[in-house]
Amino acid sequence: MLILHTTIAIVGIVALILKAKVDPVIALIIGSLYLGLATGVGFTSTVAAITGGFGDIMAEVGLLIGFGVLIGALLHAMGAFQKMVTLLVDGVGGRRLPYALTAAMSTIFPAIYVDVQVVLAAPVVRSAGPMIGRRGLPLMAGALGTGIFAGYVFVVPGLAAVSIAGLMNISLGSWILYGIVLGPVTAILTTLVFRQILRSGYWKPAADEAIDEAEPVEQEANAREEGATVRERTTTPPLLVCLLPILVPLVMIGGGAFAKLFGFSHDVIAFIGDANVALFVGLLGAYLLCRRALGSEGTNRALGEGFHTTGEILLITGIGGSLGAVIAETGLDAILAGLFTADAGAPVLISILLAWVIAAVLHLAIGSVSVAAIAAAGIIGPVLGSIDVSPIAIGLAVASGAMFALQVNSNFFWMFKSLVGLTTQGTLKTLTVVTALGSVVSLPLVMIVGLLA
Template identity: 55%
Template sequence: MIVLHAAIAIAAVIVLILVMRVEPVIALVIGSLYLGLAAGLGFEKTITTIAEGFGDIMAEVGLLIGFGVLLGSLLHALGALRKVVEKLLSALGPRRLPYALAVALSTIFPSIYVDVQLVLAAPLARQAAPHLGRNGLAMMGGALTTGILVGYVFVVPGLGTVAIAGLLDVPLGTMLLYGFVIGPATALLTMLVYSRLLKLGFWNKAKDEVEGAVFEDDTDQGEETTGGAGGSGVAVTERPVRALPRLSVSLLPIVVPLLLIAGGAISEAAGVKSDVVAFLGDPVFALFLGLVGAYVLARRVLGGDRLADTMSKGFNSTGQILLVTGVGGSLGAVIGETNLDDVLSGLFSADAGVPALVTILLAWLVAAVLHFAIGSIAVAGIAAAGILAPIMGGLGIPAEVLALAIGSGALFALQLNSNFFWMFQTLLGVNTRGALKALTFVTSLASVVSLALVMGVSVVV
């Protein structure tokens, strides 16, 4: 019966979010309440478990998410993303730009909101598209899709990556090392396959693009709408008070923390015991150091008023992200208090004769179905991690591989029930058919490509 109750709880969450348009936080709590009461935990135990699950995941990733959100807001205000795209266009030319842009977005800028990345990079993508030939807009749209969303689920400090890793108790340094292999490889391979399909006639300029689309401003963005693949949004204002710093300086607040985290993970793997190295490589300290650096830089460049406005927007966005992540931990805690984990473990585990590759495929499928139904990469990844975390020990695969499989599945088929879909369509100047190709199809392709890579990684770890 517990499996039936769990299925009802998950189905209720999906229906509440998709059909009734209930906020994910409320829907996930309702699902957790139902499952706890239906499983016989009782009123007091159910509420206590939900609260404890929330607190446990906040202790694990709360500061990481908060620091990452604020760091991303400051990087955006400093114009780092726009400068990278302009440098790539100048150095590589338009033909190589889509590949370089996809890799750069997936590795350098996951800390910036996915919707903000889109709103900043879309004008530059449209400007470069005519230089790439008849499939130019399709290529640039695919590059934005691949780079922004692959980084979101695989590369630290992408919010989807941090949340999934936290729920599965995967060290962020370990996730960083795996993500920097899977993320760029997925982005590049996806673009190569996609470009080949475009050459075979996959894109029809007359049917997939909005003819004569007019945009208010291709160089200076105004207000950003809320929403997006991660379920968060901020208002974007691109009007610097003073000259923005050089690109190399703007990127230091994110590059230095990533190097520190990677160094700590490598030292730990090599068996090096040093309190100083462990302290410097701790993800919380590393991201805080990056945040302080970005804050100091932004204070000098932007001035006090605009800095305060930027920080305020970051703080406002942090709340929703933390709540969704926290209630994902609550759902996992409720599952852990029932015997559902034993049932699922018997179905998934290596002891039951299920090969590791099949377990990865099943984990991918759970996240993919949730994303297709709910329309949010973040919520799908968090919900899938919450479901699978209690049985992780019996799955026969490393926790980091499970996290990668969930991220891969959560990427699958971003489509019409996501706000990001409609933002993408409007900002790129494509119609619904074009967005289904350059966004829905490309995320599906990237999901399948990354699944193959995750399976390959599982064989050697």
């Protein structure tokens, strides 16, 4: 009954949003209340989970979202993203741009929190989309989503990758060897498949895109005109200088992550590498650059637009965390633990498939890739000794499954929707689809590892 009620809650939320046109915040609260009460969590505990989940998510990503959105607003006002997109298109070509983006996200940036990645990369996706064709926005959105999560689960020091390796006593050296291949291969293959899907008439811009809910027509119509205007601004700093508010935080966060990974971190390095501190440094740099380029009036106008966007994103992100917290209270992980223990002596491919299924179900239920990966690794780790399969193969299967079909019970889903400029339906057709595809595409690769390792 627990799995049934969880399914009803998630399907009900999607139906309320897509069919009944209920606001996502209201639909998510209704789904959370139903799930908590139907599964016996109780009235008081359900409310506590909803409020606690909201607070936990805000403590984790609230400042990251706020600082990141403001950085994006300031750099957009200066024309930095339009310049960057023009350079990328000229350098790799519009056709290859999605593959360049997904490869970079899955190999270079896994040291960065996924929330930071989407905050910093979304403006590039929105700017580049119209420049590479009428299916450009969904293709770039799909490339971004699959790149972020393929790196997150397979490539060290992605949080999910490091967590699985640690919980299952897999050496990081072995994980790095396999993960650095599986991550980008999964991302690029998934983007190739998704591009073919988009050619079928699958994408409906009028229903799937919401470039700017405040000014949906103006922004898209004037995108190219803005690019021309930017080139005429003699006060705008060079592109490399404009991008320093993004590059410096990436270096700070990445340096802190590697320092921790290799055991030479201390308080000062941890402070400098903290994502909140790094993004505040980026915000301060963007603010100073914008003041110099556009003056106080232009800077305040850009900040005002950023604050307007931030409020909506914070609310819906927090409510997404509330649903995840209610699901965690139901005890679904205990049911799945019994399932794997019962089949501990299964053949190699069956064991890999079962590990993948457990992680995928946990992700569908909980809504967090990292929590699903950690929970699945915690469930399977104790029985690894009784399974005649290489631990690295089981660990990679957990990583692959934990990526499966990120959807409405994830706070990241709502961040992605708002930042990239999609409707709920459009986000399901991009982020949910590419993470499901990436998970399925990577599974045969993991099975090959299991047969060879």
